Structure formats: structure tokens, C-alpha cells
Amino acid sequence: MSRAEPAEAEPAGAEPAEAEPTEDAGEGATAEDPREPTAGLVRRPSPWWSLGLLRSELLITFRRWRTLALLGVLAAVPVLIGIAVKIETGDGSSGGPGGPGGGGDGGPAFIAQVTNNGLFLVFTALAATLPFFLPMAIGVIAGDAIAGESNAGTLRYLLVAPAGRTRLLLTKYATVLAFCLVATLVVALSALTVGALLFPLGDVTTISGTTIGFADGLGRALLIALVVAASLTGVAALGLFVSTLTGSGIAAMATTVGLLITIQILDQIPQLHAIQPYLFSHYWLSFADLVRDPVYWDDLVKNLGLQGLYVAVFGSAAWARFTTKDVTA
């Protein structure tokens, strides 16, 4: 879908030589057909050139102060948790081996084990940021994706460039997904750093009571970060859909974050148990099952399946809306 041919007649085999990719073409250009020298004025686009928009989108997104501020806030959460736990245990009040997982005393999951093993700060920090901080950040980025361009008027120029509506939407979603991954990794890496600085590291005692090596534990932490990032794909698709509905970036961000809070509240009301399995946040904390030995997959699979469903439904809705919408801004 990403290939547009100029209307001029194309001499057979008039493909531009791709012999000297410069820095700009570095990520995309491949030697496609270097037999023929340059074809003069006839533009024969390479399919790889389509990726230029994604590259531009990633650059713009991750260079914005707003994005960096969101990532900064996310990086600060593990620092705060780490310091709080350190101060609490500094009095010697709760240094004992706490109950495994679950956060029995009301704190985030795994918080009691952080003092024994800094690696648990990764699990704790992800459990603390997943319900609100992470999806809120995603909501801001996803909500602004189309609506922000529309608001600034830049959308019409991207479309007459022509970016192509499907291509632009896919590029935007890919960028939001990249942000999901980066945001989760920022939390995980910040937590790992703080955990390593403030607490001892070592073998990991799983929820099931068995012990696995530190390297294995580290692998599980990475896996958990990936699962958490995947858990956010549903809310990302929802945010993108909302973003296609309005011409105001702020309205789209507020709506997405509002929906997120509403869903979180609905998920807490016992009388609504019938609909709760369909709420995108319902299985979010199932990532803790990765710290069991053996891993308990049921809820993890349900979570990923539910996210896939949200991506399919709201992705299609966003596509249907965006490809037929009159762009008057």
C-alpha cells in the first residue's frame, strides 16, 4: 500500500542506481537493481522510501520536550519507590523476609522483597506504574497522534505530500507502540539501576517458593517488561481511535485518560464482574505470573488476547474513520 508510482511513463528498467546510500538513506536503501545508471527526471520510488515517514515520526516524537518529560516522570517513579523502601527498612522495622508477591500489606506487588533483592524493584516499579502512569503517558502520545496534527494544520500538508492516510495511521500507531516499549524499558532500567545501587542483588525467590539464578531472574524481568509493553497496545489503539475523532489534541488526550480512569474504576466494582473480563486493564497485573515457577500462563494469554482484540477493534475503527474523514482543519 505504500508504493505510489508517478504518472509519467516509466522506461523499462529505469530504476535509480542505489550504489551510494548516504546517511539519509542508511536505514532503508538497499541495492535493488544497480545495473541501470540514474534515470534522470523520472522518479522511480523505492518501497523503502516509505519508511522515511516512520523515521521522521520517531525522531519528532522522541525529540519533543513533552515526550522527554513523560519519560522523566516515569523514570522517577522507581527512584521514589526505592528511596521510600530504603528509608522504611533503614529503621529495621520491616527488614524481614516478607510474604512472597501480592503486596499483602497494600503496597504494590513484590514491594516486601525489594530489600532482599534489588531486582524485585523492577517488578514493583512496573506493578506501580502499569495501572496509571504508563497508560496515562500512552494516552497523551496516542491521543495527540492525529488530533495534534489536525490542530496544528500540519495534517493537511502531510496528506497532500502525500503521506497516504493508511500509511500515516500505521506510522502513528507504530510510533505509539515504540513509545510503549521505550516507556516500559525506561521504568525497568531505572528500577534496575536504583535497585542495584540501594539493595543487594542475587538469586530470585519466585512466588512459588523456588529459587532461580540471577541471570534467569534478569531474563524474566526483561520478559515482564515486554509483556507490560504489550499490555499497553490496547489502550494505545483506543487513544489513536479517539485521536481520529476530534481536531483538538488536548481533547483527545483528556478523553483517552478519562476513559482509562473510568475503566479502572469499573474494574473495581464487584457488581460489574460480568463485564470486567472485557475491560482492557483487567488482566494487566497478570505479568506477576511470570515470577512463578513454572510460569502460570492462563491469565497472561488472556491478557495478550484481550489486547489483540482491542487493537483489532479500535485499530479498524480508527482506520475506517480516518480514511473517510473530511480534513477541513
Added chain:
Amino acid sequence: MDDAPVIHTHALTKRYHGGQLAVDRLDLTVPAGSVFGFLGPNGSGKTTTIRMLMGLIEPTSGAARVLGQPVPRAARTVLPQVGALIEGPALYGFLSGRDNLLRYDAADPTADPRTRRTRVAAALERVGLTAAAGKKAKAYSLGMKQRLGLAAALLQPRRLLVLDEPTNGLDPQGMREIRSLVRELASDGTTVFLSSHPLDEIEQVCTHVAVMAQGRLVTQGPVAELAAGARGRLVVITPDTAEAARVLKEQGAADVTSEEDRVAAEPPDRDLAEVNAALVTAGVRVRGFTVERASLEDAFVALTGEGFDVAG
């Protein structure tokens, strides 16, 4: 294929939600190689038409072809050959002027990334923004933003340039530059579709015009024909206004008006040299004797029955 019209619409209609008819059965033909002035007061449907031509909004009914291809269906193949400035420039304020252009160029899948930086630099040079290329776009003045928008339209060699009020926000010097830029592009064979409402400024560059009023096409054709449609006025400068007016009426001139030392009339259908001789013979002391050509503005007012007011 160069003789085929660059833009051709047939009964193109757009009715917005709520029933407002923005463009009403528009039949527009823009010949290849022309500098086409698309004129009309604010709210007459110019921008809606341009948005339909650029595939941004779907026509309610009717058909439009740009460069021989149907839009919006073939927009992906047509638009890389079209440079556009629609309703003023829109920029990423947090990016520099150069980065804005790099961004817009990256959006075009037919733009070669290997030549991107050179083409961006050339476009900046062409609109005189090289010195300000590194500044954040939010710090640009309106005129500089307008220039940057033009630069975005000039990133590639284009067959058609669509410029919606391109001189908006520019100082007189900037307007002259845009006019000479348009002339230069037109002489390279690019068709320029220029929407505007300050008329005298556009008259100088346009070869063809179309006039819109309240969503309908009032007229279209070569500028010379349209201006000829509104007849010029015969103007006599003389201290003897009363006598001059009498003689002019005698000579068959209609609609004679006089003010201070100036008598104006519709020129009669006879050799004006004889009219002048008659004036002198009658003892009228003639200081000046000219035919003032009708401006496009006069023609425009005659056609739309209004000035530059916003259509209700």
C-alpha cells in the same frame, strides 16, 4: 497529453453536514501551462474546491480530475507532482524551518531520501530563508511562515502548483518576490493555480481567471477576454466640464458623469479622434483625453455585484 487540462471538474458539488452548500455544480477547466487566478470573496467556496482537488475532502457529487487522473481516488499518484499551499502555512513550531521541510519531504513516499537535504536547501534558498533555516518555526514572522510553506510546495519539480492566497501576510517586497517566483515557475512550464481575492495584485501574473461567488462559478476564461467584458471609460480632463459633457452626449456617449475638472463617459461607437476633434471645435480646452481600461476588479464587481465582502 500536455494539451489536456491540468484540472478539470464536472458538476463538482460539496454540501457540508448541516446542509450548507459550499460548492455548487462547479465546472472548472484549468489549461496546462496557465497561471490560473481562482478569484472570489471569502466564503465563496474557493478553499473547499481546492481541498476537494487535493483529496482532503470527499465531493458530495460530481467528478474532478487533476493531471488527467481522478481525485481523490488517484491522489497517491497525482499529489507527488503537485505542490500546494492551502489556507496558509502550517508548521511544527518546535522544529526548525529546515526540519519542517525535511519532515514534509519524508511524508512523500516518492521523494528520494538521498537528495532530501540538497532539495530542502534549494527550496529554502529559493524563498530566501537560508539564513533563518536553523531557527525554530514558532519564532518565524507570518511572512517567513508563508515563505516556508511555499518552500514546502517547491521541494520537488512540480507539474502543478496550487497556491491558496500565497501573498497573505507578506510585505510589498515579499509580494513582488512571490509574483516573480510565480512568473519564473510558469515560464518553466509549471501550471500555477492561484486563489486570491485582492485582485489588482493577481491581475499582473494571471493568464486565466475563474470567478466564484456563493459556491457557483460566475465566469472563467483568459484574463484579456474577461477584462474586455467590462468596458473602459472615456475620461476627459478639462476646466470646461459642462460644455465637455454636452459635446460628449452629442457625440453619442452614454452615462456621462462629471466631477471637478473631470468628465467620464462610456465611449461611443466611433473613432475617438473625432470625438476629441469635436470637443476642441466646440471650444472645450482639453487637458487630457484617455480611455481608462477596466481593471479586473471592475469586471469582478460587475460579475458578482459585490466587492470583497464576506458572503453571508
